[in-house]
Amino acid sequence: MTKQQNLFYSNPDLTATTTKIVAVRPHFFGVAIALEHNIVRASGGGEPRDLGTVDGMKILHAEKQDGLTWTAHDADADRFAVGKTVDVVLDAEHREHRRRLHTATHLLIRCAYNHFSEFNVAVADIEDDASSALIVARTDRPVRSEDISLVDRRMRSEVLNGRSVHAAKAKSVEHAESEYGALFRVSNRHAFRGRIRLICINGLDANPCSGLHHPTTDIGPYKVVPEHLPEADPYTFAVRLKPTGAWMYWFGEGVGT
Incomplete structure (x- = not known):
């Protein structure tokens, strides 16, 4: 073999x-x-x-x-x-950008998960050139621009907190649910059997994932841009995460400076 x-x-x-x-x-x-x-x-x-x-x-x-x-x-x-x-x-720069974007994606989804009563992810994909990531989800109520700004503010706070990010293993989804409690989330897009690999954001999130990540939530400057999808309805949360060279705004775009 x-x-x-x-x-x-x-x-x-x-x-x-x-x-x-x-x-x-x-x-x-x-x-x-x-x-x-x-x-x-x-x-x-x-x-x-x-x-x-x-x-x-x-x-x-x-x-x-x-x-x-x-x-x-x-x-x-x-x-x-x-x-x-x-x-x-x-390409070391490409890998580093991917790792930061992947952690940013987990972070944004967790912050949105905590903001809405229901947040069911349909898309969470990083572009091939690692220039941005698209997140699309279905929520329990119509999405307002203020919702996106508030999720962005929560995320920005966690970026500044610099929580540690690490991989862990669980015997099963049920075992992970028991061990991590409310921190554990799993998308209904995937079905898991047996052992799973988790990406854990210390004290905030635990999610099955096979990807590479930044070691902390301090992913650097970024912006959250609403994504206008032709097939979207008012219950669609759609944003694009984009790394930036510097902070373009502070408390969520359109909220204040």
Whole structure:
């Protein structure tokens, strides 16, 4: 059985390494390879895949299959051989932006979850270029601009609090519900069986997630922009989270300065 060690969970700051190829197979793009010590995360859970190169060849796709993470490249099979040592270099800025946006997404959803009596998430996706994240949910009452501003204010307070963020494991959803109580939330978009990985925001939130995250809620400056969807009705909460170079406003856009 081919062995692969995925390092992106244990060391998400690692964005360059030298390792060996342990498996090769044909792919639509040319060839797909699996690496012994893998730092490339495939897309999933609303988070896009890593960008970068292997042996100087651009990573065109990354996927999980047969228990391995594979990277796809526009190359002939003889370019990559099992046992060959290769250098892997990821786009470190892209990964960092994704991690911050992913934590920001959890934070905004929790703040909205606490603000509304019902908040059922339909979309929580980070754009492929990690420039923004779209959050769409169904609420229990018509959404006003003041609601978005108040959620933004709650979130901004938690960003300034800098709560710790860490991964944990639970034996099941029921076990997580028992251990984390009101902090635990799970989307009805997903069905889980057996052990689950959680992302926990200390004292605030616990949610099943397979993605990479910033180590604290101090994700840096951002803005929350209402997203106008053609199919939306008054009960649709739709916003886009965008990182910014500096704080553009303080107490929620349109609320005050």
